[in-house]
Amino acid sequence: MSGTGGPLLEIDHLDVAYELHGRALRVLRDVSLTVGRADVVGLVGESGCGKSTLGATIVGLGAANARVTGGAIRFNGQDVLSLDEAALHRLRGAHIATISQDPTAALNPLFRVGRQMRDAFKAHVRRSRSEFQARAVRAMGEVGIPDAETRLRCYPHQFSGGMRQRLVTAMALMLGPELIIADEPTSALDVTTEAQIVELLRRVCAEHGTSLLYITHNMGVVARLCDRVAVMYAGSIVEESPVASLLERPLHPYSRALLAAVPSYRRRGALATIPGSVPGLASPQPGCAFAARCELARMVCTTRPPDRNAVEDSVVRCHARDGSLDYADSPPVPGVGR
Amino acid sequence: MTGKAPLVEVENVSVRFGEVHAVDGVSFTVERGEILGLVGESGSGKSTLGRTVVGLVRHPSGRIVFDGRSVHEGSRAAQRALRMRMQVIFQEAKASLSPRHRIGWLLQEPYAINKVPKAGRRTSEGLLAEVGLPAEIATKYPHQVSGGQARRVSVARAIALRPDFLFADEATAGLDASTAASLLNMLRDLVDENGLTILLVSHDLNVVGAIADRIAVMYLGRIVEMGPAEGVVGRPSHPYTRALLASVPVVDASEIGRVVAPLEGEPPSSIAPPPGCHFHPRCAHAIPPMLADASGVRRGGTEAHGLLPPLARSTTDMRSDDRLDEEVVVRNILRGQPGVRFAKRSQEGVRSSRKQCWRSSGMSGSN
Numbered sequence: 001m002s003g004t005g006g007p008l009l010e011i012d013h014l015d016v017a018y019e020l021h022g023r024a025l026r027v028l029r030d031v032s033l034t035v036g037r038a039d040v041v042g043l044v045g046e047s048g049c050g051k052s053t054l055g056a057t058i059v060g061l062g063a064a065n066a067r068v069t070g071g072a073i074r075f076n077g078q079d080v081l082s083l084d085e086a087a088l089h090r091l092r093g094a095h096i097a098t099i100s101q102d103p104t105a106a107l108n109p110l111f112r113v114g115r116q117m118r119d120a121f122k123a124h125v126r127r128s129r130s131e132f133q134a135r136a137v138r139a140m141g142e143v144g145i146p147d148a149e150t151r152l153r154c155y156p157h158q159f160s161g162g163m164r165q166r167l168v169t170a171m172a173l174m175l176g177p178e179l180i181i182a183d184e185p186t187s188a189l190d191v192t193t194e195a196q197i198v199e200l201l202r203r204v205c206a207e208h209g210t211s212l213l214y215i216t217h218n219m220g221v222v223a224r225l226c227d228r229v230a231v232m233y234a235g236s237i238v239e240e241s242p243v244a245s246l247l248e249r250p251l252h253p254y255s256r257a258l259l260a261a262v263p264s265y266r267r268r269g270a271l272a273t274i275p276g277s278v279p280g281l282a283s284p285q286p287g288c289a290f291a292a293r294c295e296l297a298r299m300v301c302t303t304r305p306p307d308r309n310a311v312e313d314s315v316v317r318c319h320a321r322d323g324s325l326d327y328a329d330s331p332p333v334p335g336v337g338r
Numbered sequence: 339m340t341g342k343a344p345l346v347e348v349e350n351v352s353v354r355f356g357e358v359h360a361v362d363g364v365s366f367t368v369e370r371g372e373i374l375g376l377v378g379e380s381g382s383g384k385s386t387l388g389r390t391v392v393g394l395v396r397h398p399s400g401r402i403v404f405d406g407r408s409v410h411e412g413s414r415a416a417q418r419a420l421r422m423r424m425q426v427i428f429q430e431a432k433a434s435l436s437p438r439h440r441i442g443w444l445l446q447e448p449y450a451i452n453k454v455p456k457a458g459r460r461t462s463e464g465l466l467a468e469v470g471l472p473a474e475i476a477t478k479y480p481h482q483v484s485g486g487q488a489r490r491v492s493v494a495r496a497i498a499l500r501p502d503f504l505f506a507d508e509a510t511a512g513l514d515a516s517t518a519a520s521l522l523n524m525l526r527d528l529v530d531e532n533g534l535t536i537l538l539v540s541h542d543l544n545v546v547g548a549i550a551d552r553i554a555v556m557y558l559g560r561i562v563e564m565g566p567a568e569g570v571v572g573r574p575s576h577p578y579t580r581a582l583l584a585s586v587p588v589v590d591a592s593e594i595g596r597v598v599a600p601l602e603g604e605p606p607s608s609i610a611p612p613p614g615c616h617f618h619p620r621c622a623h624a625i626p627p628m629l630a631d632a633s634g635v636r637r638g639g640t641e642a643h644g645l646l647p648p649l650a651r652s653t654t655d656m657r658s659d660d661r662l663d664e665e666v667v668v669r670n671i672l673r674g675q676p677g678v679r680f681a682k683r684s685q686e687g688v689r690s691s692r693k694q695c696w697r698s699s700g701m702s703g704s705n
Contacts, residue, residue, distance in 0.1 A: 163604075190379040192600060193600075195585035195601070196601075220586070220593055223588075223590070224587055224594070224598070247594065261516040265544050271519035271523055
């Protein structure tokens with residue numbers, strides 16, 4: 001898969017639905033996102049917003065009842081959705097590596113980690129055992145696992161949680177992928193261990209020019225690690241901005257509310273909250289999914305979904321930000337907003 | 339907190355589970371009408387300590403006094419009467435609510451268990467209203483409500499007996515930001531309006547730092563630093579607190595691209611904790627005499643801002659060449675003047691790795 005001039009990963013108007021009891025629940029709606037070479041992009045949102053579904057769909061590992069109902073995913077210019085299983089197999093691991101939230105679940109407890117790393121290696125590369133050994137030891141050294149030769153002969157349970165996450169990262173790096181998709185890789189770790197893993201990902205991605213799609217609910221980690229960030233709400237990306245502009249001037253009312261609600265030891269006192277709750281998948285909204293909780297909502301927001309609008313370096317989906325007269329002329333919604 | 343005796347006094351409490359030293363000689367007080375935040379990483383013993391305070395862990399060594407009475411001594415009836423006044427919000431709200439009963443029944447359970455006369459009971463609907471939930475929740479089973487609602491139900495059940503003291507164990511873990519924020523606001527209101535006292539245990543310094551009045555930081559079974567919240571997060575004294583603060587991600591423009599020099603390694607096993615200061619194997623400031631003895635506590639900074647070793651322990655048994663050096667470190671840390679310390683320390687010929695660590699530990703006056 002040779003590089004082309006275009007971006008590494010392009011997600012274009014992607015729609016994904018889960019089929020449940022004969023009904024189709026739309027989990028991703030018109031999602032567009034681009035990850036360039038050596039880009040570090042954060043994907044944030046609350047539980048159930050579809051961020052993990054997006055990560056899984058990129059590598060063709062969506063749930064059994066998930067179906068792509070529209071749009072395209074291109075990796076290096078190649079349409080990922082049209083690939084057969086063998087081609088997807090070549091893509092995963094070698095070109096797109098994934099790191100999951102739970103490294104324990106990613107490792108088989110019955111086999112030594114060296115065997116598991118070799119399996120991953122042999123699935124893609126026909127090389128000698130000594131070549132594998134050299135690469136595995138180098139990758140483990142890079143992620144800070146000391147005494148790699150000995151550790152290759154250990155079982156997963158002999159590693160701590162942080163060390164297991166380092167190990168899975170070493171497995172991801174071993175084949176030199178162009179993109180790493182990390183889905184909540186630090187959520188189960190303590191903060192000091194989390195800081196170690198975040199620094200590790202930052203360093204290895206910078207050294208190898210690897211792109212990173214970092215899926216998390218933790219806005220603070222995104223600020224520390226990422227160049228750009230996409231905020232998801234109820235299956236849509238509502239805002240995509242450089243990290244600095246999101247933190248200083250969030251454009252979408254949801255981004256702003258979410259940022260204000262995150263507790264911080266630097267901001268003492270009453271915390272801001274978002275009224276209401278996330279709409280269920282079974283009851284889709286005709287307009288903007290956030291309208292019922294939005295302080296800026298007007299009638300137009302409840303009837304028509306907003307389009308993507310470029311505002312400076314950002315892309316935002318909000319009627320209040322599209323500069324048209326539809327919003328300005330629209331009457332307020334009775335009983336909604338604040 | 340004016341001159342009144344503390345609501346809870348914990349004196350030199352240790353808890354051992356077989357070989358595991360879960361809590362190791364901890365002393366502190368919880369003042370009336372405050373939120374005391376207890377923060378630490380997994381395995382630090384914070385939950386065990388909280389459970390011991392409310393009597394859920396039996397037979398600790400040391401003594402816990404609640405409003406003048408010992409929690410672990412006295413007749414069963416006396417202990418039960420005491421425990422009515424201290425309630426718990428358990429870590430896993432859904433697991434703490436029986437799946438076989440409707441929420442309305444679960445909310446009346448504390449009255450039944452404690453044989454509260456009918457006149458002293460409050461309706462489930464009234465309790466739900468107090469935690470901001472609609473009355474129809476009473477007819478639902480626990481699996482029919484969301485995680486945030488289940489958490490509020492546990493709060494409603496905990497306040498049913500009008501307790502004086504709440505132990506909230508990771509009350510916001512696993513909740514989305516906005517849901518967690520409204521729960522924290524509610525706990526704050528319970529304190530401010532009803533005069534409740536709360537021991538809030540969390541692994542998240544952002545949660546504790548946002549609402550607690552005072553903060554205690556635990557590491558491997560010991561409280562390594564304790565003081566008013568502003569002091570602990572604004573002028574942290576213990577190297578572990580500093581490392582924790584540097585590691586915590588904050589939603590703030592100052593966080594953008596911030597390179598954290600993480601603490602090295604992981605907490606050692608609490609089966610065989612390191613001798614002396616438990617933190618010394620990971621501490622950049624550890625010096626040989628501190629490895630053996632961890633008994634000294636020195637008060638410094640603001641009032642009641644206690645500080646445990648290594649930096650603030652008695653210097654009497656230090657080697658003479660270390661004494662000057664460490665004295666400077668202590669004094670200047672407590673004043674929050676790292677720059678001065680650098681200058682003085684470099685005269686002492688301190689290893690450059692120490693300076694490196696200090697500079698990158700996020701303490702350079704930015705807090």
